[in-house]
Amino acid sequence: MWQLEAGIEALVAVVVGVVAALVWVPGGLRWGLALAVVVGCVGLAVVVPLWRYRVHRWEVSATAVYTQRGWWARERRIAPMSRVQTVDFAQGPLARLFGLATVTVTTASAAGPLQIEGLDRDVALRLVDELTRKADLVEGDAT
Template sequence: MSQLRDPAHRVSPRARTLWQLEAAAEATFTIAVGVVAALFWLPGGALRWALVGLLVLVCAGLATIVPLWRYQVHRWEVSPTAVYTQRGWWARERRIAPMSRVQTVDFAQGPLARLFGLATVTVTTASAAGPLQIDGLDQAVALSLVDELTRKADLVEGDAT
């Protein structure tokens, strides 16, 4: 029995930096809320500051490690007959969608992603599992991928249902 291999292409290395920045912003917000909560709802003393310190350590660790882990996992590939994605950091998800099931191909770029020259391609399929999403692509790669997938899906007979 053969094992399913990882898709061939990694996302852009700049995605690590973007994900680290996003994770740092989330961690900062979480720490700020934790400090305010500790000041108003926890009794004073060493326990309060020990819990705040633990929160800071956990948030800093997650903001540092998760984007790197996510970069190692996120991959994608397009063959003549299918789109193959792998994503996740805690729970890994591998999805393969035949071209005959592709309904729409979308390009999205938030303001922060635009600053980093990155984009997301979303492939909507006739599947109850939802769309396939490839985050952290170089903008030029994403635009080329949208064109390629649109052409390939258009060549397949049927109505993608």
């Protein structure tokens, strides 16, 4: 799914970049710039999904949800169960095509929600149920 997303984004960037290079860049530089745009976008479309996959991690314990994400800048987050406010399941069109889903854990944190992307649909549904049960067992109002 991430490869298809990156491919679509790269295709749009190539079209815009090549057209811009051909229209606004003078002389022989335009073809060099157009080629650089194509090579750069194809490179990103190949490398970024693989890199993302190697970094993307998550874990649920009895007391917290742990996530790690980011292909360039890494983000590690820990959400104690006592801070969990909502647990959401979402599937965009590409995710549905591949049978995948995203689980979003909203917490009482200024840093925003934790997202676990690219989960198998059934795993995501079980995770939503598990997190909801675990968060319900913790005393407090998640604030």
